[in-house]
Amino acid sequence: MLWWYHTHVKPPVWACGFLIGFLACSGAPSRQLATPDQGIATHAQLADFDDVAPSYTKAELDTALAAERTTLAARERAAADLAAKDDVDADALRVALADLAIERRFVASLEACAATNRWCPPRLDDPPWSYDVANEAAKLPLDAQLRFDRDDWRKITAELFGRACACRTLACVDSLGTAIDRLELRPMPDIRDDDTAAAAIVHARECLHRLRGKAIARVPAR
Numbered sequence: 673m674l675w676w677y678h679t680h681v682k683p684p685v686w687a688c689g690f691l692i693g694f695l696a697c698s699g700a701p702s703r704q705l706a707t708p709d710q711g712i713a714t715h716a717q718l719a720d721f722d723d724v725a726p727s728y729t730k731a732e733l734d735t736a737l738a739a740e741r742t743t744l745a746a747r748e749r750a751a752a753d754l755a756a757k758d759d760v761d762a763d764a765l766r767v768a769l770a771d772l773a774i775e776r777r778f779v780a781s782l783e784a785c786a787a788t789n790r791w792c793p794p795r796l797d798d799p800p801w802s803y804d805v806a807n808e809a810a811k812l813p814l815d816a817q818l819r820f821d822r823d824d825w826r827k828i829t830a831e832l833f834g835r836a837c838a839c840r841t842l843a844c845v846d847s848l849g850t851a852i853d854r855l856e857l858r859p860m861p862d863i864r865d866d867d868t869a870a871a872a873i874v875h876a877r878e879c880l881h882r883l884r885g886k887a888i889a890r891v892p893a894r
Contacts, residue, residue, distance in 0.1 A: 724875075726785065726792040727834070736796045737782045743840070744779050747772045770842040774883045778840050793879075794830075797838035803847040812851055820859040822866055828855065829872035836876035837883075845880050852876055 726733070751768040754760065778793075785792035804810045812818065816827040832852055839845045856864065856873060863869070 724792065724794050727795045730786075732796065733782065733786055733792075736798070737779070737786060740775070740779050740782060740840070744772075744775045747775050767842055771840070773885055774842060774845060775840050777883050777885070778838070781837070793837035794834035795838055797835055800838065800840055801835050801844050801848060803851060805847045805850045812855075818855075818858075820863060822863050822869075825859050825863050825866065826869050826872070829869040829876070833872040833876040833879070837879035839880065839883050845883055848876070849880050 728736070747768070751765070751772050754765045754768050781791060781793055784790065801813060803813055814828065814831055816831045817824055818828070820828075832848070832855070836845075836848050836852070839848060852873060859869075
């Protein structure tokens with residue numbers, strides 16, 4: 673049976689008015705910290721990646737899922753602590769809530785994988801992706817060689833797909849999106865249009881959209 677991991681922490685009642693735009697409150701006795709969708713339609717259905725074989729074992733998945741649940745709880749506490757401050761740092765809270773929402777969606781994808789062996793992220797990325805997009809001299813942290821013949825471009829795009837689906841933070845989602853945009857311009861047009869590589873890029877962007885909470889618009893096949 674497919675289950676979803678939904679853990680919430682409500683802010684104090686006074687925070688509803690003060691943090692409008694960030695927090696959602698209800699009259700229920702429990703306290704819950706809401707993660708914002710920023711006006712973007714969301715969907716619960718994961719992208720159709722059930723034909724992708726993960727690069728990890730069931731034991732490694734179980735270990736990762738336990739660790740990510742611990743991380744999720746820590747993010748919830750950190751966001752709640754930020755929200756409870758008298759002098760709330762709005763930007764820090766925005767990032768904390770975005771990271772919390774992305775972590776929840778990543779945990780949900782791992783749980784779906786554990787429960788049904790479908791929609792598994794291709795890789796778990798430990799340690800996770802880290803790339804300073806503002807530093808033009810920074811080396812892309814890719815395992816694949818940055819060569820742009822057909823075989824190497826397929827390896828690059830497959831890795832980008834795997835890393836995109838394993839993002840746990842807003843910084844990861846943003847920087848991977850930038851890396852994909854930059855790398856996609858590098859191959860010659862005939863290599864860039866390779867069906868296998870192009871599909872991996874599409875899947876990578878779908879993962880980034882899903883982790884942001886954005887609905888994925890699918891064009892029906894003709």
